[in-house]
Amino acid sequence: MLIVIALGGNALLRRGEPLTAESQRANVKRAAAAMAEVIGAGHRVVVCHGNGPQVGLLALQSEAYKPEEAYPLDVLGAQTEGMIGYIIEQELENALAGRKRVATLLTQVEVDADDPAFRKPTKPIGPVYSGTKAEKLARQRGWNIAADGTGHRRVVASPLPKHIPDVSVIRILVEQDVIVICGGGGGIPVIRRSDGSLIGIEAVIDKDRVAALLAEELGADMLLMLTDVDAVYRNWGSSSKEPIRTMSIDQIRSEEFPAGSMGPKIEAARDFVAATGGTAGIGALGDAIGIIEGRYGTLIFSGDPTDIPPVPKFKTTGDKR
Numbered sequence: 001m002l003i004v005i006a007l008g009g010n011a012l013l014r015r016g017e018p019l020t021a022e023s024q025r026a027n028v029k030r031a032a033a034a035m036a037e038v039i040g041a042g043h044r045v046v047v048c049h050g051n052g053p054q055v056g057l058l059a060l061q062s063e064a065y066k067p068e069e070a071y072p073l074d075v076l077g078a079q080t081e082g083m084i085g086y087i088i089e090q091e092l093e094n095a096l097a098g099r100k101r102v103a104t105l106l107t108q109v110e111v112d113a114d115d116p117a118f119r120k121p122t123k124p125i126g127p128v129y130s131g132t133k134a135e136k137l138a139r140q141r142g143w144n145i146a147a148d149g150t151g152h153r154r155v156v157a158s159p160l161p162k163h164i165p166d167v168s169v170i171r172i173l174v175e176q177d178v179i180v181i182c183g184g185g186g187g188i189p190v191i192r193r194s195d196g197s198l199i200g201i202e203a204v205i206d207k208d209r210v211a212a213l214l215a216e217e218l219g220a221d222m223l224l225m226l227t228d229v230d231a232v233y234r235n236w237g238s239s240s241k242e243p244i245r246t247m248s249i250d251q252i253r254s255e256e257f258p259a260g261s262m263g264p265k266i267e268a269a270r271d272f273v274a275a276t277g278g279t280a281g282i283g284a285l286g287d288a289i290g291i292i293e294g295r296y297g298t299l300i301f302s303g304d305p306t307d308i309p310p311v312p313k314f315k316t317t318g319d320k321r
Helices: 021-040 052-065 073-095 131-141 167-175 207-218 262-276 285-292
Strands: 002-007 044-049 101-104 108-111 123-129 144-148 151-156 161-163 178-181 188-192 198-200 222-227 232-234 242-244 246-248 279-284 298-301
Touching (some): 021 073, 021 222, 123 131, 131 151, 167 207, 222 262, 232 262, 279 285
Antiparallel strands (some): 188 198
C-alpha cells in the first residue's frame, strides 16, 4: 500500500521545548522509528512535514542581519525544507539500518495568484511586535499586520494548493522504491506567470492540504496525518468529549472542528477521500501502525462507517501494489 504520511509539528518540536537542533533531532528520531515500523510492514511511504517554528526562526535571523535585505518567505521555506528534510532523511536511514533508499526533494507547490486568500491574509508568521513597530514595518515593507494577544504580528496569505509541478519526479522515485521526503511546510509557494514560467510568492500553504493533494496526484491508498492527539474528538475541550473512531465524508458536514487545529486536517482528509475513494487516518505518532489497521485513531472513508469492518479493507503487510 502507498501511504502519504503528514508529520505534525510535534514530530519536530514538542510544546515548551527549545528550538534547538538537538531537541528537533531527538523528536525526529522518535518519528523515524514510527515510520520505520510502517515501512517494515511492507508499505511504501512518502513523507510531508511542518515547518512553522523553523521558518519563524529563520525570518528572525534574516532580519537581524540586514532587515532591508531579508529573504522572502518562499526562499525561507526552501531553506527549512532542506534543513528538516536532512534530519528526517538521516534518522529514517538510521532507523531502517540502510535497508531502504531515502531522498529529500525541495518541492514547489503552485497556487492561484487570484486566490481569495491573497485579499485577506490571516496566517501569522514571525515575531510579535509592539503596535508602533508593527505600523512602521507595515508602511516600510507593505506588510499586513494583525493583533496577536497584546502585540501584533505579520500575517500572510494561506492559499489553496492547485498542483505540485514536481509530482512527476516524486512519482519516479516512488516507483523506484525510494522513500521520498517532500512538500515540507506546505511546499514552496509559486505562481505561474503569463509566459508559463514559475515564480515564488510570499505565502504559507497548509501542510495537510498539500499532503492530501500529493496523495491524490500520486494515487496513494491512504493519507495518514500523525499529530499529538490520539484521535479526532467530538466536543473537544469539554467534559463530554469523545473520540470518533470512524467517519464518512458525509458525516463531516454535520460536525464542527476547531479551525486552527483539527479543522484543516479534517478538510484535507475529506478532500482526499472524496477525490480518490481512499482512506484517511488521523491520530498519534506512536500509533501509526494501529491507525492503519483500524485499532487506533480516526479513519475517514467515503462510505457509511456502519458498514466498515474493524480492520480496513486493505492489507497491512506485504502489499506493494
